[in-house]
Amino acid sequence: KNEVEQSPQNLTAQEGEFITINCSYSVGISALHWLQQHPGGGIVSLFMLSSGKKKHGRLIATINIQEKHSSLHITASHPRDSAVYICAVSGGSNYKLTFGKGTLLTVNP
Amino acid sequence: KAGVTQTPRYLIKTRGQQVTLSCSPISGHRSVSWYQQTPGQGLQFLFEYFSETQRNKGNFPGRFSGRQFSNSRSEMNVSTLELGDSALYLCASSLADSTENIQYFGAGTRLSVL
Numbered sequence: 001k002n003e004v005e006q007s008p009q010n011l012t013a014q015e016g017e018f019i020t021i022n023c024s025y026s027v028g029i030s031a032l033h034w035l036q037q038h039p040g041g042g043i044v045s046l047f048m049l050s051s052g053k054k055k056h057g058r059l060i061a062t063i064n065i066q067e068k069h070s071s072l073h074i075t076a077s078h079p080r081d082s083a084v085y086i087c088a089v090s091g092g093s094n095y096k097l098t099f100g101k102g103t104l105l106t107v108n109p
Numbered sequence: 110k111a112g113v114t115q116t117p118r119y120l121i122k123t124r125g126q127q128v129t130l131s132c133s134p135i136s137g138h139r140s141v142s143w144y145q146q147t148p149g150q151g152l153q154f155l156f157e158y159f160s161e162t163q164r165n166k167g168n169f170p171g172r173f174s175g176r177q178f179s180n181s182r183s184e185m186n187v188s189t190l191e192l193g194d195s196a197l198y199l200c201a202s203s204l205a206d207s208t209e210n211i212q213y214f215g216a217g218t219r220l221s222v223l
Contacts, residue, residue: 045211
């Protein structure tokens with residue numbers, strides 16, 4: 001069993017829809033990261049959080065430490081949001097990220 | 110401020126050769142991490158350097174090695190290349206000394222081993 005599980009693996013939505021991507025982890029962590037990867041490889045860090053909720057524009061990330069679960073929400077989705085979204089966790093003094101397999105999001109106009 | 114720069118962007122090598130990839134972090138960042146991304150395994154951690162010291166290493170064979178210079182630039186080396194080493198190699202830099210800080214990724218080096 002992977003330490004970081006994401007669901008769904010693939011998600012297709014219509015422009016304007018509300019989107020949720022989930023991430024569950026099985027180890028103790030000090031922080032959880034949400035990353036976005038567009039075709040061609042470039043990765044952008046969207047959020048890093050260790051508790052509560054963060055919001056940036058149309059993106060919202062939440063984490064529940066007790067339940068070892070995080071969600072990434074996209075409101076009013078747009079075709080430019082089409083990308084792979086990756087959840088990653090870091091723990092203690094490990095200085096390394098452990099990644100989920102990613103969620104491929106396609107938003108159709 | 111310039112972002113994380115990786116060179117070269119693309120490489121084609123043959124089995125048995127060795128390769129060196131370079132990563133220049135964002136100015137002021139002292140931590141550099143390396144990752145391998147393949148379609149089958151996804152993103153996997155290779156190693157992390159801070160102030161020229163390797164602080165953690167992932168589960169990769171000894172053919173994978175790295176180093177960091179005093180200006181924080183980092184290189185990784187893969188010796189005796191295998192077909193399975195074909196991948197996108199990403200480096201990321203961060204400001205402070207733990208991965209609790211935001212990591213900024215380079216565009217990656219795509220390595221093809223023939």
